[in-house]
Amino acid sequence: MTTTSYLVIGASHRTCSGAIRDGLATDEAEVPAMLERLRAAGVSQAVWLSTCDRVEVQAVHERPNEAALAIAELMAERVGLPTPDLADQLYTRTGLDAVRHLFSVACSLDSQIIGEPHILGQLKAAHRGAASAGLTGPELEAALQAAYTAAKRVRSETPIAEGATSLAAAAVQVARDLHGDPKRCSALLIGVGDMGALVLDGLREAGLSRLTIAAPVDRRAEAAARRLDGHFAPWADLDSALAGADIVVTAAGLGRYILTAGMMEVALKRRRRRPVFVVDAAIPSDVDPAVARMDGAFVYDLADLERVALQGRVGREAATQAAWTIVDEALAAFARDRAERAAVPAVAALRTHFEAERRRLLVEHGDLDAASATRLLVNRLLHRPSEVLRALAAEQDGVGLAERAAAERLLFRLFRLDGMAVDERDEDERREPGREVR
Incomplete structure (x- = not known):
């Protein structure tokens, strides 16, 4: 199966609203069950990847356009929209474009926060699920394994992951400055975006133990x-959970403000004006300016955390470019x-034909000397190509001339004939015993 049979179709933070992603999320x-529906739709090699971002x-499919339509219909049914309405919010990649997209996802180059570490683990988990369901095959396995290899190179050869982890470290630093030891703090995660989880990972490594999670989809x-x-x-x-949180991390990205001034005013009153550290980790923003x-409300978005972490844009862009170079390689x-x-099949068929x-020659002319036998074999092998x-x-x-020129170029390339003299010996010398040369 050729690379044109690779296919990716989906919805991400780049193409649709958080509400659509929430509806599609599994x-x-x-x-x-989703994998079984893909199988029923005729897609026999497939991974269903559901993350906060996408x-x-x-x-892999012999007719990727047909498969893309079937998958789009399945997704539209899940969110309760007509397929054409959802199609405008989906991206579709085929062939090597699909493989490149897969590599970029594995390498965290297509995430909201470049270099965030969660996506590779999520992809591997989705891969295991597909394998358990019997929905992987040699073509899909090859692409996934190549993606993992590329991701390993990006992690080991570029500092791309440092930018994401430094943002989490900056959040921990601000939390310490405001509240002291994170062990004494309680946190609320609003929404389930990957960057929010990354910030929480940093806080929990620093000792945070009380965490509450709320999202528009329970x-x-x-x-x-x-x-x-x-x-x-x-x-x-949500209002009650907000009042009990010393640290609030928002990561919904619905395209509207989830945390409003009115909500925060009520929460601060209930907290008797004890300060709240708010990390707006969503794109677009979740927090009303x-x-x-x-x-009492100390709001930091990702750009603010980046400044705290002293991560220069030039360094980040250089690391990203280096990662893309690895992906393209x-x-x-x-x-x-x-x-x-x-x-390989063509070479195997050629070898079988030669053998x-x-x-056949040995059966027909087993008593020939080596020189005659090899000459006879060469003539037999060249007979059909010469006729063509x-x-x-x-x-x-024009068509015939073009085909002849292409065939000759291919022969010269296959057998490295450039610079070799053409054999001008008599036709009789090249004639097989008992056969007319045509």
């Missing part, structure tokens, strides 16, 4: 609470490997 228990299907918050070993708060109880102007190697593998001719070339030469139209 927790771990739902994934097997929901996408990575697949089932996603419950799943995140299980994954992060935190407490689940229903969305309807008016909140930052309130006494890996893609070229992958394409070359697949092309070489695609050529059959050799055996003569037939092409007889066609004087």
